[in-house]
Amino acid sequence: MTDVGIDAIEIHAGKLKLDxxxxxxxxxxxxxxxxxxxxxxxxxxxxxxxEDIVTMGANAARKLMDRKGLEPxxxxxxxxxxxxAFDNSKPVSTYIAGCLEQVYEGDFRHANKGERKFxxxxxxxxxxxxxNWIRAGRNRGRAALVVATDTALxxxxxxxxxxxxxxxxxxxxxxxxxxxxxxxxxxxxxxDETDFLKPNQQFPSVDGKRSVQxxxxxxxxxxxxxxxxxxxxxxxxxxxVPFHTPFPGMVRKAALLGYRHMIRDTEIEEALADEIGxxxxxxAFEDDESYLDAIAEYTDKLKGTxxxxxxxxxxxDPTLELARHVGNWYTGSVHVARASGLKxxxxxxxxxxxxxxxxxxxxxxxxxxxxxxxxxxxxxxxxAGLDIDDQLAARRDITFEEYETVHDVHNHDxxxxxxxFTSPEAEFVFDGWGxxxxxx
Ligand code: HMG
Numbered sequence: 089m090t091d092v093g094i095d096a097i098e099i100h101a102g103k104l105k106l107d108x109x110x111x112x113x114x115x116x117x118x119x120x121x122x123x124x125x126x127x128x129x130x131x132x133x134x135x136x137x138x139e140d141i142v143t144m145g146a147n148a149a150r151k152l153m154d155r156k157g158l159e160p161x162x163x164x165x166x167x168x169x170x171x172x173a174f175d176n177s178k179p180v181s182t183y184i185a186g187c188l189e190q191v192y193e194g195d196f197r198h199a200n201k202g203e204r205k206f207x208x209x210x211x212x213x214x215x216x217x218x219x220n221w222i223r224a225g226r227n228r229g230r231a232a233l234v235v236a237t238d239t240a241l242x243x244x245x246x247x248x249x250x251x252x253x254x255x256x257x258x259x260x261x262x263x264x265x266x267x268x269x270x271x272x273x274x275x276x277x278x279x280d281e282t283d284f285l286k287p288n289q290q291f292p293s294v295d296g297k298r299s300v301q302x303x304x305x306x307x308x309x310x311x312x313x314x315x316x317x318x319x320x321x322x323x324x325x326x327x328x329v330p331f332h333t334p335f336p337g338m339v340r341k342a343a344l345l346g347y348r349h350m351i352r353d354t355e356i357e358e359a360l361a362d363e364i365g366x367x368x369x370x371x372a373f374e375d376d377e378s379y380l381d382a383i384a385e386y387t388d389k390l391k392g393t394x395x396x397x398x399x400x401x402x403x404x405d406p407t408l409e410l411a412r413h414v415g416n417w418y419t420g421s422v423h424v425a426r427a428s429g430l431k432x433x434x435x436x437x438x439x440x441x442x443x444x445x446x447x448x449x450x451x452x453x454x455x456x457x458x459x460x461x462x463x464x465x466x467x468x469x470x471x472a473g474l475d476i477d478d479q480l481a482a483r484r485d486i487t488f489e490e491y492e493t494v495h496d497v498h499n500h501d502x503x504x505x506x507x508x509f510t511s512p513e514a515e516f517v518f519d520g521w522g523x524x525x526x527x528x
Pocket of ligand 1: 119121122123125126127171207208209247248249250251284294295296297299300303332333334335337338416418450451452
């Protein structure tokens, strides 16, 4: 069967930067290390007043189409994943297609367009849909465009405010992909949860502490499900493990859970069996409190071991490099984590062709999904095309007062008319309701 996966990726970051330790922490009267060390974040990328989910998505998609030399006729499907949609009827993909049609010959008249929603996991679900469409042979040789785009904003004063971010990731899904091919095996952990939701409201209602526990519980279930169908399930089988990254501190917890979970049968059970004198059969221990205490103790010890630290430095830390400087992008977040890891590999001359990634997506409400990806021979060329470092360096560093103004502009409940802080060149901009134009 032909491989299907991600052929190319492009990233568009919001044009503004909110410095968390330097600007946000002093204004909030917090210790800067709460953000840099606790949450693992240094900055949020925020959208300028002329940016929204459509312009960010269209700019990422346009860059991808230009780099790959694509015309609209080469694309048979456009799916947008977002939890920041402003239209309950027309999918955001139609707005993005409308932008792109202003600058390319031809149109997307014969492309199937849609919008995927399940919080942050929707980006991965949109890739799944494209994968299935291609595998079913319905694509007529055409590729699918998946755009994950969000303005991840919280109400001011909400604990989530420090984790905000805005940006878009455009991905081309195709046969014989240049970047990564996707496994058919997947694991799911899914339950009806109410820790993070936005019922007809712009900013989420969040029980932050509970959301952390729900993330971990669903991730554990997804890993168990994945292990029931996959053959490679040991941490050392994967060169990197990109997780959904609402903030790097969350991934610190998820990585430990994942690592412990994946080595559990073979190593923890044996170690514990010796310690508490029982046979290494997990089901026999399920309700045994001494066993559960021993597991907790073992996990605490594990995170201090050289072996775990080395695995974390090699497999997790590289995937967090971009997130530290942009915050949570909701649907785009796990795809930024993958790009971050691959970018690190390129910059450090790592030979990862043919190696596997274990990709762990998550969306509130709540669902975790785990699958593996195989790095393809042309990955270096694809990743070398990313200009995300230049974008991050070019962001305008805003003051706290400017941040409040920008936040108000993007709050759909308030009418605010302010001048932009930056000036885009040859990009799509939002210049009024229903009009997406390219600023010359
Ligand atoms: P908080 O309650 O303000 O922070 O917000 P905290 O007091 O829990 O501190 C955070 C960490 O910093 C802790 O580390 C502190 O110890 C540490 P931990 O114990 O967790 O390892 N800390 C410090 N470290 C060094 N120096 C200091 C210092 N002070 C504290 N001085 C919370 C945290 C997560 C609740 C908040 O950010 C929040 O509500 N975020 C939004 C929800 C969220 O991101 N949840 C994550 C899981 S759900 C998810 O990922 C889905 C999501 O992406 C949405 C979707 O799917 O659509 C959000």
